[in-house]
Structures are given as C-alpha cells and as structure tokens.
Amino acid sequence: MGSLLEREVLPLVAKPHRYVGHELGVVRKPWDAAEARVLLCFPDVYEVGMSHVGTQVLYHVVNRRPAWVMERAYAPWPDMERLMRERGIPLFSLESKRPAREFDVIGFTLQSELTYTNVLTMLDLAAVPLRASDRGPGDPLVLGGGPCASNPEPLAAFFDAFLIGDAEDALPEMLEIIAAGKRGQRERLLWRLATEIAGVYVPGLYRVPPDGGTAGPIDQRLPFPVLARTVPVLRPEDHPHRMLVPMTEVAHERLPIEVQRGCVRGCRFCQAGYLYRPVREREVADCVAIAEEGLRHGGNEEISLLSLSTADHSEVEALVDGVSRLAERRGVAVALPSLRADAFSVGLAAAASRVRRTGFTFAPEAGSERLRRVINKGLSEAEILLAVERAMDAGWPSVKLYVMVGHPTECQADLEELASLVERIRDVVKRHPGTGRGVVLSISPFVPRPHTPFQFERQDSLEETRAKLRWIKQRVSGRGVQVKYHDLDGTAIEGLVSRGGRETADLIEGAWRRGARFDGWTEQLRMDAWRDALEATRGSQDDAFRAREEAEALPWEVVSYGIDRAWFLRERRRAYAGVPTDECRIHRCSACGVCDFEVLRNVLAEEQGVGGRVEGVGSEATTPSHPHTLQPPAAATVRLRYTKDAPLRFLSHLDVLRELLRTARRGGAPLVYSEGFAPRPRLGAGPSLATGWTSASEWLDLELAGEWDAGRLAALLEGLNRHAAPGLRFLAAGVLPERCLSLTAAVERSTYRATFPEPPFEPAFAELDAGCRAFLARDVVRYERVGRGRGGQSRTVDLRPFVYDLAATDGCTVALELRTASDGSAKPTEILEAACGVPRHLVPLIQIHKTDTRLADGGSPLAACLVTAGDDTVETGNSDQWQPAGDPRGDSGGRHPC
Numbered sequence: 027m028g029s030l031l032e033r034e035v036l037p038l039v040a041k042p043h044r045y046v047g048h049e050l051g052v053v054r055k056p057w058d059a060a061e062a063r064v065l066l067c068f069p070d071v072y073e074v075g076m077s078h079v080g081t082q083v084l085y086h087v088v089n090r091r092p093a094w095v096m097e098r099a100y101a102p103w104p105d106m107e108r109l110m111r112e113r114g115i116p117l118f119s120l121e122s123k124r125p126a127r128e129f130d131v132i133g134f135t136l137q138s139e140l141t142y143t144n145v146l147t148m149l150d151l152a153a154v155p156l157r158a159s160d161r162g163p164g165d166p167l168v169l170g171g172g173p174c175a176s177n178p179e180p181l182a183a184f185f186d187a188f189l190i191g192d193a194e195d196a197l198p199e200m201l202e203i204i205a206a207g208k209r210g211q212r213e214r215l216l217w218r219l220a221t222e223i224a225g226v227y228v229p230g231l232y233r234v235p236p237d238g239g240t241a242g243p244i245d246q247r248l249p250f251p252v253l254a255r256t257v258p259v260l261r262p263e264d265h266p267h268r269m270l271v272p273m274t275e276v277a278h279e280r281l282p283i284e285v286q287r288g289c290v291r292g293c294r295f296c297q298a299g300y301l302y303r304p305v306r307e308r309e310v311a312d313c314v315a316i317a318e319e320g321l322r323h324g325g326n327e328e329i330s331l332l333s334l335s336t337a338d339h340s341e342v343e344a345l346v347d348g349v350s351r352l353a354e355r356r357g358v359a360v361a362l363p364s365l366r367a368d369a370f371s372v373g374l375a376a377a378a379s380r381v382r383r384t385g386f387t388f389a390p391e392a393g394s395e396r397l398r399r400v401i402n403k404g405l406s407e408a409e410i411l412l413a414v415e416r417a418m419d420a421g422w423p424s425v426k427l428y429v430m431v432g433h434p435t436e437c438q439a440d441l442e443e444l445a446s447l448v449e450r451i452r453d454v455v456k457r458h459p460g461t462g463r464g465v466v467l468s469i470s471p472f473v474p475r476p477h478t479p480f481q482f483e484r485q486d487s488l489e490e491t492r493a494k495l496r497w498i499k500q501r502v503s504g505r506g507v508q509v510k511y512h513d514l515d516g517t518a519i520e521g522l523v524s525r526g527g528r529e530t531a532d533l534i535e536g537a538w539r540r541g542a543r544f545d546g547w548t549e550q551l552r553m554d555a556w557r558d559a560l561e562a563t564r565g566s567q568d569d570a571f572r573a574r575e576e577a578e579a580l581p582w583e584v585v586s587y588g589i590d591r592a593w594f595l596r597e598r599r600r601a602y603a604g605v606p607t608d609e610c611r612i613h614r615c616s617a618c619g620v621c622d623f624e625v626l627r628n629v630l631a632e633e634q635g636v637g638g639r640v641e642g643v644g645s646e647a648t649t650p651s652h653p654h655t656l657q658p659p660a661a662a663t664v665r666l667r668y669t670k671d672a673p674l675r676f677l678s679h680l681d682v683l684r685e686l687l688r689t690a691r692r693g694g695a696p697l698v699y700s701e702g703f704a705p706r707p708r709l710g711a712g713p714s715l716a717t718g719w720t721s722a723s724e725w726l727d728l729e730l731a732g733e734w735d736a737g738r739l740a741a742l743l744e745g746l747n748r749h750a751a752p753g754l755r756f757l758a759a760g761v762l763p764e765r766c767l768s769l770t771a772a773v774e775r776s777t778y779r780a781t782f783p784e785p786p787f788e789p790a791f792a793e794l795d796a797g798c799r800a801f802l803a804r805d806v807v808r809y810e811r812v813g814r815g816r817g818g819q820s821r822t823v824d825l826r827p828f829v830y831d832l833a834a835t836d837g838c839t840v841a842l843e844l845r846t847a848s849d850g851s852a853k854p855t856e857i858l859e860a861a862c863g864v865p866r867h868l869v870p871l872i873q874i875h876k877t878d879t880r881l882a883d884g885g886s887p888l889a890a891c892l893v894t895a896g897d898d899t900v901e902t903g904n905s906d907q908w909q910p911a912g913d914p915r916g917d918s919g920g921r922h923p924c
C-alpha cells in the first residue's frame with residue numbers, strides 16, 4: 027500500500043505529509059511477533075492530533091512494552107477520504123501502512139463532540155461495521171477514551187468498550203487481557219474487560235430502561251456506576267522523554283510537558299476541573315529531565331508547561347526557573363499556556379518567556395463580579411486590571427481576554443459590566459503606547475457539560491446567543507478592541523450531543539450519512555446535514571438544550587468520576603446564591619468525594635499560597651534577561667549544502683526549513699537570533715523546492731555565533747548529520763565573506779530529473795524527445811500561469827528564456843537545466859506541461875528530483891573554506907567550481923559545484 031500511496035495518491039492531496047508517518051521518534055516494531063496490536067486513532071486532522079500530549083503518552087505507554095505494537099491514524103481530510111474511497115484504500119496506520127482491520131484494537135481518543143462524525147468516517151474506511159452489535163469474531167475491538175468518554179452514551183452504539191479516566195495503568199491491563207484472548211472470543215473478552223478492569227464500561231452489557239434515563243448493568247457482577255481510573259501520582263516513566271516530533275507544521279509547535287494533572291479551583295462550568303481531580307503534580311526534577319531529553323532529541327523551539335492551571339503547581343517558581351535555565355542555554359522559549367488572570371501569573375510568565383512573547387491571555391470567563399461569583403471564578407476587577415497593567419509594564423504587546431456568554435443567571439447588567447471591563451482594560455493598554463497593540467475579546471457560548479455543577483442547566487438558544495454576541499460586538503468593537511467568537515453552529519452540535527443518551531447515535535450517524543465531516547472546522551461544517559438528521563430522528567434543539575430536573579436520571583451517570591449528584595446539586599445551589607467554594611488544595615476540602623486521603627489526595631501547596639509568590643518573580647519580569655545577548659559578539663554566516671531525499675518528499679519548503687532549524691538545535695549549532703519580542707533565528711534560504719520534489723543540492727545560510735574555522739565547520743557538519751532526520755543530509759559547509767550575494771540572488775541555475783510514472787502516462791521516448799527538441803527550437807514558449815488561490819489572476823509568461831537544456835533520456839525520464847534570475851524563473855513542471863503535453867491535473871504525479879544547483883560567482887563561500895561531509899576534506903574556494911552561467915539559448919554553461 028505504501029508505494030501506491032506514494033506514487034498515485036499522495037501527490038494529489040493537500041498536505042500529503044499528514045499520511046506519511048516519518049516523524050522523529052516514530053516506533054516501528056516487528057508485526058508478526060506482537061502479542062497485541064493497537065491502532066490509536068485521533069479523529070481529527072493530523073496537525074491537531076500531533077499537538078495532543080495525551081496521544082504521545084499513550085503511544086509511549088504501550089510501545090515501551092516490547093511485545094505490544096501501537097501505531098497511529100488520523101482522520102483523513104476530505105480530499106484524501108475521496109481518493110481513498112475511489113481507489114479502495116482502507117484506513118491505514120502511518121507507521122506500517124497496514125489496514126486498520128488487521129489490528130486487534132482500534133482505539134479512539136475522544137477530545138470533542140465535533141469529532142464524532144470523523145469517528146464514523148474512520149470506522150467506515152476501516153471496513154469495520156459502524157454499530158458494535160453488527161461486529162463479529164473477525165472484527166477488531168473498538169475502544170474509546172478521553173474526556174468525551176465521560177458521557178459515553180451518544181457513542182455507545184459504535185463502541186465495544188470505553189476506558190473511563192486515566193489510561194496509564196488501565197490500558198496496559200486491558201491489553202494484557204486482549205493479548206491473552208483472541209478475536210474469536212469477542213464476547214468473553216468484553217466480559218473480562220468489564221468485570222476485571224476497573225474503569226472499563228462495555229455498553230453492550232448495560233441496558234437503558236424503557237422510559238429512558240441511566241443505563242443499568244444486565245448482571246450484578248458488573249460495576250455500577252463504572253468508576254473512573256485515577257493514577258495517584260504522575261510517574262516520570264509514564265511521560266515520554268523522546269516525543270514524536272512532526273516534520274510538518276502542526277497546531278502547536280512545542281515540546282509539551284504535562285507538569286500537573288487536575289485543578290481544584292472549582293470553576294463550576296469547567297468539566298476538566300471535575301474529571302481530573304485531585305491535583306497531581308509532576309516533580310520539578312522530572313519535568314526538567316523530560317525537557318532536557320526532549321530538547322536534545324527533538325530540537326524544538328518552544329517548551330510548553332501544560333496543565334489546567336500551571337501557576338498552581340506548589341513549586342511553580344522552581345519549576346519555571348529550572349526549565350527556563352535549560353531553555354536559555356539552548357535558546358528556546360518557555361510557554362505557560364494556562365494561567366489565571368492575576369498579577370502573579372504575569373510575573374511568572376514574564377520570568378518564563380524570556381525568548382518569545384506574543385499576546386498575554388487572561389480568562390476572566392465572565393464580565394461582572396457577581397457572575398464570577400456564580401461560576402466560582404473569584405477574581406475581582408481590581409485584580410484583573412492590575413494583572414493587565416503589569417503585563418503591559420513588562421512589555422507584552424497585546425492582551426487577549428477569554429469570556430463566556432450564557433452562564434446560568436446571566437442578565438443584561440452582566441453584559442453591561444463585561445463591556446465596561448473590556449473598555450477599562452483597553453484604557454490600560456492604551457496608556458502603554460509603545461507596547462499596546464490592543465485587546466482581543468474572545469467569546470465562547472456556555473455549553474452545560476456532564477459531571478459539573480452546571481450539568482442541570484439550560485443552554486441558551488442560538489437566537490439568544492446571537493443577540494448577546496451582537497450586542498457586545500456593537501458596544502465594544504473598534505477603538506482598540508477586536509471581538510472574536512466561536513462558530514455558533516459548532517456550539518449547537520455540542521449542545522445537541524454532549525448531554526445526549528443512546529438515542530443520539532442515530533442523530534450522529536444520520537448527520538454523517540448526509541455528509542457531515544470535520545464539524546469543528548468552519549469551512550467543512552455541514553449544518554444542513556445535522557438539521558436534516560435532527561428532523562429525521564424527530565429530535566429537537568429545544569429538548570437537547572433544556573434544563574434537567576434535579577431528580578432526573580441522567581444518561582452519563584452510568585459512569586462516575588467520584589463526585590456524586592448530591593455534591594453537584596449543593597454546588598449548584600451555592601452558585602445561585604453567589605457563594606464561593608474554596609480551592610481545596612490550600613483551603614478547606616469541600617468533600618467532593620474524589621480523594622480517599624490515603625492513595626488519592628491533593629498535593630498541598632506552601633502556606634504562603636498563591637498571592638505570596640508574586641514578588642521575586644515579578645521583579646525579574648520587569649527586567650527580563652535575554653539569553654542571546656550573552657552569546658559571544660562574533661558571528662558568521664555559514665552556508666550549508668544539503669539534500670532532501672524521498673522520506674521527506676512530501677514536506678513543504680517551510681516544513682523543511684523548520685526541520686533544518688530543529689536539526690541545528692539538536693546538533694548544538696549556536697544560532698543567532700533577531701532582536702525584539704519575537705526573536706527568530708537568522709537564516710537565509712534559496713528558492714523553495716515544491717512539496718513532492720526531492721533534491722541533491724539545496725542551500726541554507728545560518729548565522730552562527732563565534733569564530734568558524736575548518737575544524738569547527740567539520741564538527742558542525744558531523745553534529746548536524748548525527749541529528750538529521752532520515753531524508754536529510756548535510757554535504758558541505760563554508761563561511762561566507764562579509765559581502766556576499768544572498769541565496770535568493772545567488773542561485774542562478776538548477777538541473778532536474780523528471781520521472782514519469784508509467785501509468786497513467788505511458789510516455790514513448792520518441793514523443794518525449796520530439797517535445798523537448800521542439801521546445802528548444804522555439805524562441806518563445808507561451809504558458810498560462812494560473813494565479814494562486816480563489817480569484818488569483820492568471821497571466822501568460824514566456825518559458826523559453828528560463829530553459830538552458832531539455833532532453834529525454836529514456837522512455838520515462840527527462841533532464842532539465844533551468845535558469846533562475848532576478849526577473850523570474852520557471853518550474854520544471856511548467857516546462858514539462860508545455861513541452862510534453864502533460865495534462866495539468868496529472869502533473870503532480872511526475873517525480874521531480876533536483877540534481878544540482880549552481881550559485882553565481884560571489885555566492886559561494888570563497889572567502890573562507892568549504893568543508894565537505896564524510897571525508898574531512900577541507901577545500902578552499904575554487905573559482906572553477908562556481909562559474910557564472912552562460913546564455914540559456916546558447917552554451918549550456920560551466921561545470922557544477924561540489
């Protein structure tokens with residue numbers, strides 16, 4: 027399947043690298059010897075899935091066991107899904123390209139209701155029956171986990187089993203049983219999983235009463251409710267030290283470290299705050315060790331300290347200090363994405379983000395103090411304004427505010443106060459003209475979530491939400507405030523599904539059959555499909571959005587995270603009375619029921635608490651040190667020659683540049699950064715190489731600190747090649763003189779080999795040869811170049827001046843020698859289209875390999891030395907190797923360099 031994909035499918039899709047599986051750290055294991063084989067499916071696009079730290083943890087936890095194999099699949103984007111269906115290609119794993127059906131387990135991580143239709147796409151492409159009741163002995167087990175498994179009922183019809191809660195212990199326990207049994211024993215396997223492994227819910231063994239409500243077990247030996255698994259401590263061995271590092275750009279470019287799990291701030295709308303109790307911290311030394319090994323392996327440019335509320339780690343200063351010191355040494359940034367909107371967080375973030383600062387994010391969640399008491403987000407307006415003031419003083423360029431509309435008890439006065447708060451924040455930002463770029467107000471509609479005190483609440487109708495958003499936008503937009511909000515159709519789907527019961531499966535399947543895919547992506551969302559499916563299932567939005575009675579049996583109560591309904595109801599009443607519930611790690615335990623105070627309990631913070639830690643960190647915040655100012659002032663521009671081979675063929679030019687920088691960091695190259703709030707490595711690249719092409723000769727300029735002689739260049743090459751991903755090899759390095767052409771100006775001539783795949787072209791040598799000769803014989807070859815993007819302007823160009831030579835070398839190969847100049851260039855694919863009559867839609871199937879690139883005189887590293895990899899030869903510049911090019915219509919030029 028791999029070669030079919032490579033030759034005939036991937037060249038025709040957008041972002042083919044999504045389906046290649048060539049990440050750094052990818053695990054490939056012998057298939058036949060494996061005792062359990064799991065396909066981990068992330069039902070969203072690759073870029074989102076590769077940014078999810080939980081997937082990395084599962085991949086590590088399973089693959090560290092020699093006898094088990096875990097491979098991955100992500101939801102194919104619609105262009106890929108269409109081609110897979112046309113060519114009969116089943117869902118396959120990235121690592122071994124095996125069909126999903128060959129795995130013992132297909133496991134889905136369920137992060138959002140907006141990915142549910144993608145689950146069905148993936149099952150359908152896998153040729154696994156959608157409904158669990160239709161599966162037989164030959165089918166893999168379909169398992170689900172993740173936060174959306176907290177209400178498993180809407181998906182119950184499609185899954186054989188769910189794992190509720192933390193997976194680090196429970197998943198290996200499940201795989202022990204699955205490895206011991208085999209597919210033929212499906213029912214027995216499911217029974218064993220449900221009865222022997224705590225935290226496993228097998229929907230087929232539970233029945234919903236005829237009048238609806240909560241499903242109950244069909245046998246008293248089954249657990250009820252199914253209690254979520256919670257690992258008592260975050261063990262260092264469970265966190266991957268060497269992560270999967272994608273080669274292509276993903277949603278979050280960072281080395282993620284989970285520094286803490288759980289948050290007991292008690293925001294009453296926040297599901298994660300209840301699913302992940304109690305707070306478990308990772309030891310500071312473990313975090314630093316993970317960061318160190320991760321950077322050495324991955325070469326990332328940012329470390330992200332992840333948790334629901336990083337500032338609440340009881341040793342947060344030591345944590346930030348330890349990781350920041352390490353980051354400074356390597357010139358990478360530290361990010362703290364989840365911080366409270368208080369001054370302490372500002373100081374902390376200032377201490378951490380010593381390299382790169384984008385906007386500062388606050389999440390007051392509600393505009394009025396009254397409403398913040400209702401939702402238990404105990405922040406005063408004065409605290410918020412002080413935090414903004416300090417963020418501006420510390421030099422942040424902008425402020426982003428996250429709020430929700432539609433909280434229980436919200437009224438017009440709360441919206442008025444929200445508008446006033448935003449205006450006061452804007453005034454603070456405006457008082458800092460040097461730094462303040464304005465305020466972005468990001469608004470999400472409230473969706474009541476299972477297992478929260480607000481699980482009983484009504485959700486605003488779309489009309490009500492729309493009216494509130496319109497009012498806020500009219501009131502605060504412009505004059506330094508930008509208002510952004512979520513797609514309301516996505517919110518509607520979340521509301522339809524999140525508190526649903528088993529009947530919701532018909533709605534999800536109905537929407538999917540009508541074409542719903544990627545519901546979290548505005549440009550893909552098909553709300554008409556959902557509306558039609560809702561009508562067909564006789565459901566109603568009003569019914570899904572309605573308030574639940576306090577005595578009503580709720581579908582999700584078949585599982586429990588340790589907090590019972592009585593506690594949630596008590597919290598709900600406190601919310602209506604505006605009574606806060608203390609953060610139980612520092613203050614009183616409110617007896618939610620999660621802790622047993624022996625194995626499971628919160629990590630206790632120091633007595634001085636959150637407020638007492640501001641000073642030391644804050645003083646650092648106002649005078650942030652800059653690691654790069656510590657580097658030796660001497661620096662040189664080093665020009666590197668490298669190859670991009672088949673494994674990286676489907677990387678875009680930008681992805682290759684990103685990977686080159688990661689390789690440089692892994693190889694210990696002392697990169698020099700630009701100044702300012704968002705320092706970037708100083709680099710120069712030549713003309714871009716298109717996605718799908720390979721090259722034996724690419725060039726990159728890197729500014730590197732220090733003096734560079736031949737010995738140091740040789741060590742640099744050796745270090746780079748030791749850390750380069752398969753498909754990348756550095757061939758030569760040289761120091762540029764002070765005055766030297768940039769790469770874009772220096773590249774003047776490139777040679778290519780174009781290989782036509784036999785089907786569908788079946789080219790004859792004579793035809794190709796005649797086409798090439800005819801092309802060269804013409805003085806002018808007009809070609810219509812199509813403009814980029816929708817509405818892009820097409821224009822006619824003359825290709826002939828850019829072609830030195832063009833010749834068919836056998837039945838399926840053409841050699842090209844092309845000129846690059848300041849007045850333009852031509853792509854080999856354009857030449858082939860014009861010369862050989864290749865239909866435009868088939869052009870991506872031609873394999874293009876750049877065999878050489880010639881730099882103009884003055885673009886080569888003549889002033890110092892050129893060091894080649896492999897033989898330790900040190901060459902001084904040789905003008906013979908860097909001759910200027912001749913005229914394209916005359917002599918085909920001098921010899922090629924290197």
Ligand code: SF4
Binds near residue numbers: 304305611615621
């Ligand atoms: S049992 Fe008490 S200490 Fe533990 S999470 Fe619940 S409220 Fe906090």
